Amino acid sequence: MADEMTAQRWLRVVVGTIALLAIAFYATALVVHEGSAVLVTRFGRPLRADTSAGLHWKLPWPIDRASWLDMRRHVYEGGHTEMLTRDKKNVIVRTFVVWRIVDALTFTQAVGSERDAEGKLDGLLTNAAIATLGGHDLSAIVSTNANDLQVDQIEAELLADTAPVARQSYGVEIEQIRLERIALPEENVTAVFEQMRAERRQYAAKFRAEGEREASRIRSEAELEAAQIRAKGAEEAARIRGESAAQVAKTYADAQRADPEFYKFVRSLESLDKLVNDKTTLILRTDAEPFSMLQSQGEVGR
Amino acid sequence: MRRSGVPSELGRLAAPLARGLDAAWRRMHWWVAVMALLYAVSGITVIGPDEVGVVQRWGRLVGDSPATREHGPGLLFAFPRPVDQVTRVKTKYIRELAIKLAPPEDTTDGGTRLDPLTVGYALSGDQNIVHVKLVARFRVREPAEWVFYGPRSEDIVRTEVSAAIIRSLGEMGVDHVLAEGRKDLIQTVTQRSQAGLDAAHSGLELVALELTGLTPPRALVNDFDAVQSAYIGAETQKKDAEAFAQGIVPKAHASANAEAQAARADAATAQARAEGDVDAFLALEREYRANPAVVRERLYRDAAEKAIASAAMVRWVPPPAPGRGYQGLRVFVEPEATLSPASETTPPPPPQRLPEEGP
Numbered sequence: 001m002a003d004e005m006t007a008q009r010w011l012r013v014v015v016g017t018i019a020l021l022a023i024a025f026y027a028t029a030l031v032v033h034e035g036s037a038v039l040v041t042r043f044g045r046p047l048r049a050d051t052s053a054g055l056h057w058k059l060p061w062p063i064d065r066a067s068w069l070d071m072r073r074h075v076y077e078g079g080h081t082e083m084l085t086r087d088k089k090n091v092i093v094r095t096f097v098v099w100r101i102v103d104a105l106t107f108t109q110a111v112g113s114e115r116d117a118e119g120k121l122d123g124l125l126t127n128a129a130i131a132t133l134g135g136h137d138l139s140a141i142v143s144t145n146a147n148d149l150q151v152d153q154i155e156a157e158l159l160a161d162t163a164p165v166a167r168q169s170y171g172v173e174i175e176q177i178r179l180e181r182i183a184l185p186e187e188n189v190t191a192v193f194e195q196m197r198a199e200r201r202q203y204a205a206k207f208r209a210e211g212e213r214e215a216s217r218i219r220s221e222a223e224l225e226a227a228q229i230r231a232k233g234a235e236e237a238a239r240i241r242g243e244s245a246a247q248v249a250k251t252y253a254d255a256q257r258a259d260p261e262f263y264k265f266v267r268s269l270e271s272l273d274k275l276v277n278d279k280t281t282l283i284l285r286t287d288a289e290p291f292s293m294l295q296s297q298g299e300v301g302r
Numbered sequence: 303m304r305r306s307g308v309p310s311e312l313g314r315l316a317a318p319l320a321r322g323l324d325a326a327w328r329r330m331h332w333w334v335a336v337m338a339l340l341y342a343v344s345g346i347t348v349i350g351p352d353e354v355g356v357v358q359r360w361g362r363l364v365g366d367s368p369a370t371r372e373h374g375p376g377l378l379f380a381f382p383r384p385v386d387q388v389t390r391v392k393t394k395y396i397r398e399l400a401i402k403l404a405p406p407e408d409t410t411d412g413g414t415r416l417d418p419l420t421v422g423y424a425l426s427g428d429q430n431i432v433h434v435k436l437v438a439r440f441r442v443r444e445p446a447e448w449v450f451y452g453p454r455s456e457d458i459v460r461t462e463v464s465a466a467i468i469r470s471l472g473e474m475g476v477d478h479v480l481a482e483g484r485k486d487l488i489q490t491v492t493q494r495s496q497a498g499l500d501a502a503h504s505g506l507e508l509v510a511l512e513l514t515g516l517t518p519p520r521a522l523v524n525d526f527d528a529v530q531s532a533y534i535g536a537e538t539q540k541k542d543a544e545a546f547a548q549g550i551v552p553k554a555h556a557s558a559n560a561e562a563q564a565a566r567a568d569a570a571t572a573q574a575r576a577e578g579d580v581d582a583f584l585a586l587e588r589e590y591r592a593n594p595a596v597v598r599e600r601l602y603r604d605a606a607e608k609a610i611a612s613a614a615m616v617r618w619v620p621p622p623a624p625g626r627g628y629q630g631l632r633v634f635v636e637p638e639a640t641l642s643p644a645s646e647t648t649p650p651p652p653p654q655r656l657p658e659e660g661p
Binding site: 031052092096141144176178179180182183186190193195200204210218236244247248251252258263277280281282 | 320323327358360361362363384387415416417418419422423424425426427428429430431446449450451452453454457458461462464465468469471472473474475477498501502503504518519521522525526528529531532533535536537538539540542543544546547550551553554555557558559560561562564565566568569570572573575576577579580583584586587590591598601602604605608609610612613614615616617618619620621633
């Protein structure tokens with residue numbers, strides 16, 4: 001019975017102590033998580049901002065009060081802004097920023113919440129975009145000529161225009177600012193379409209003309225080559241025939257040289273044979289061979 | 303009841319509470335013990351096979367480098383809250399986000415006016431309007447950065463990829479990008495997006511960008527198609543011409559060869575004939591040299607007979623009268639049909655009978 005009483009007493013002490021410690025801990029401890037910060041106010045007056053993660057302390061309510069802030073990065077996309085570039089072209093531009101709170105106190109005092117921050121950033125972005133793009137041609141953003149493009153420079157200018165103000169006035173750091181969209185006003189689209197259409201027609205005509213030109217070049221080159229080949233063939237044939245004729249002539253000449261008189265005689269007889277056919281009418285003298293045989297022993301001749 | 307060290311008034315006030323505690327303890331002390339034990343081990347966390355765990359102690363991230371911060375799959379021993387807090391991040395899981403710089407799917411009009419607020423598009427380097435649709439696949443690469451410092455994943459991926467598209471398309475010609483430049487585009491957009499994601503401390507890695515649509519405005523599709531078909535037509539014409547060339551040249555070679563070959567054959571034939579003739583002549587000549595008169599006579603007669611036999615008609619005329627020649631002589635050659643075979647060999651009528659009767 002006495003043991004039970006002792007145990008009960010100890011239990012009460014332990015439970016009471018734990019409860020008191022827990023209450024004291026929750027009243028004074030500040031667990032600041034990574035990516036967040038705590039602003040401590042004493043009787044409503046900002047005391048300090050605990051931005052490093054870890055365990056921090058404060059006096060219990062109602063003396064000190066803590067408010068948490070999200071210190072992570074945020075993306076804010078600005079509105080579409082219509083503006084004139086330096087070369088007087090109407091464009092619609094949209095930018096986005098990556099921002100985060102760096103000065104919790106200034107942010108709380110000057111801005112308040114994230115939503116309010118977006119409103120403030122929007123004005124800043126619009127002004128910076130108008131000022132920066134007004135100093136560049138459209139070809140600084142869209143161009144096939146790499147020397148015209150100045151997107152890096154434009155983004156650097158936008159950052160230089162906005163970051164210091166945001167830092168000082170709102171306690172916000174703008175880490176990145178980029179062009180997210182570049183478009184044309186609705187009224188200008190028709191003109192751009194016409195221009196594109198004309199360009200397409202021009203390309204189509206160019207392709208067709210090139211195709212025809214190239215095809216006829218290939219054809220005529222081939223025809224020329226073929227003609228040259230055939231001409232060479234004909235030349236070769238003519239040379240062969242010529243050489244052959246010379247050879248044949250030489251062969252006959254050799255024969256003729258053996259006995260010119262007899263050769264002439266034989267050739268004449270051959271000619272006679274070739275010339276006389278079934279359409280030939282021969283008119284012979286009765287005193288010529290062989291008819292003369294009937295009269296007398298004639299002389300052999302022609 | 304003992305009241306050691308406690309003012310009796312306070313003790314009297316706390317008495318009901320103490321009685322309640324005593325009663326609760328007597329009834330539920332096992333439950334309390336179990337609950338206390340469960341609380342003590344509640345910090346032990348199971349990290350799944352596709353996860354990484356990061357630990358915060360009193361809110362502060364434990365570990366200095368990614369290697370010491372990140373805990374892989376398995377049991378992770380940590381103190382219970384509020385001391386430690388374990389965050390599990392699926393680092394292998396690949397998320398998808400569709401990014402559209404294109405008209406909404408439900409518009410069906412020809413799209414001759416594009417409202418920049420509702421219809422997305424990008425401008426190419428030669429200031430053409432192009433619609434782009436793509437799907438970004440990304441995962442968490444640095445869990446601590448992603449959880450504690452980075453912006454919302456969807457926001458940053460959409461904006462960085464859009465900015466990269468605007469910029470990359472803005473330096474390419476429309477024809478290049480619609481044809482062989484797609485790969486270039488994807489590559490530069492991926493590079494730029496990743497650089498942006500890194501600069502924003504997003505802790506994200508772009509695994510892949512898949513281009514699901516890259517088209518000219520609907521109103522101009524026909525014009526773009528016309529260029530395409532003109533291009534194909536031109537290529538076809540060239541191919542046809544090349545085929546023609548490939549046909550005609552070998553044919554010319556063949557005909558040139560054939561001609562030369564024919565000439566060679568003719569030459570061979572002519573030569574052979576000439577040699578045959580010459581051989582025959584030389585043989586005859588040898589005979590002639592041995593017997594000139596006989597050979598000559600025989601040859602002459604053979605030729606004369608053959609000529610007379612093969613001639614269609616033979617007419618005989620007397621030798622001219624001395625001193626007169628053939629003045630006034632006429633020979634009639636009558637049509638073959640009217641001639642009898644006998645008349646062919648009939649000597650011609652005497653010339654003096656004929657002068658008056660002309661044909």
